Amino acid sequence: MNKRKRIAILTSGGDCSGLNAAIRAATLRAINHYGWEVLGVQRATQGLMNHPPDVVELTVEKVNSILTMGGTFLGTANQGNPFAFKLPDGSIENRSAAIGEAYRTLGLDALIGIGGDGSISILEKLAEEHGINLVTIPKTIDNDVDVTEWAVGFHTAVNIATEALDRLHFTAASHSRVMILEVMGRDAGHIAISAGIAGGADVILIPEIPYSMDHICEKIAQQQRQGKNYCLIIVSEAVKTEEGEPITCSNASEKARYGGIGNYLADRIAECNGAETRVMVLGHLQRGGIPSPMDRLIASAFGVAAVDLIAQEKFNRMVAWQNRQVIDIPILDAIRQYRPVDREGTVAKTARGLGIYLGD
Known part of the structure; x- marks a missing residue:
């Protein structure tokens, strides 16, 4: 529990407002409270498939000014499923092992993935098959991730x-x-x-x-x-x-x-x-645009909670907003079905x- 950890954060799927607020919150909590090292993965899982992995160190100075920025300063991608990755010649290859290798090469203790149900589903499969300690944060303007009342990006x-x-x-x-x-x-x-x-x-x-x-x-x-x-x-x-x-x-x-x-x-x-x-x-x-106050609040609460789950060594969980508080649930329970309008x-x-x- 007292070991200095090294964690990474990535954003995956379509962009939305509030992603940077979540990155900032997780980084500040990890560094200021736990004294950990934090890396940011650029362009989602594609950054982990590069050799060497495309990452940047996240510091307090780097994230302090990103709270009100739209989009994600780490970049994202909503194509390029690593289990069915399309190569330049048009062929399809399973490149998921490269992500597991990058996780180990970087010496990571855990990964925080911020995404919608599709991205979270892929990350969960990667974690299961390649031994990645994963915590996820739901984001989608559609607000259709099950069991959470709010996802990052919806209110904006x-x-x-x-x-x-x-x-x-x-x-x-x-x-x-x-x-x-x-x-x-x-x-x-x-x-x-x-x-x-x-x-x-x-x-x-x-x-x-x-x-x-x-x-x-x-x-x-x-x-x-x-x-x-x-x-x-x-x-x-x-x-x-x-x-x-x-x-x-x-x-x-x-x-x-x-x-x-x-x-x-x-x-x-x-x-x-x-x-x-x-x-x-x-x-x-x-x-696009500046995230609403509610999205900044939700994203910040999710970022802090995700880091605390890593500290407790509770993995394969997704943070969620229910009844005015943040809870955590098994990822598979969260993505089993989408949430339509009642x-x-x-x-x-x-x-x-x-x-x-x-x-x-």
């Missing part, structure tokens, strides 16, 4: 989406338009429903609840009859067509991803209502209670 994304709705109110009213805001969230509608309530949307569409175009058009008409000359709609990117078909887009360098549901809805509204409609796709703005939960009931059309 909701703030940005809410601000967008706040701004759209005025232009929608000025031109008597229907404004559709398409937001991220992958297969969960947490961003859309939270921002929709906070931003005064009239219609909120999320993947968890089916909808009817007839009911949407009737909601717009109802607004008009009540003297409101505009309508705000927020829709999660994973919402499907009425027929249940996903809408995706892609280019030559990437696989298909969600995108386009806003334009689909605009065309259908024009057909059934004739209202002038505009679409705004918020996109990666939701990932159709009958408090947030959904609030939306319906406000008269927001939430689907059928």
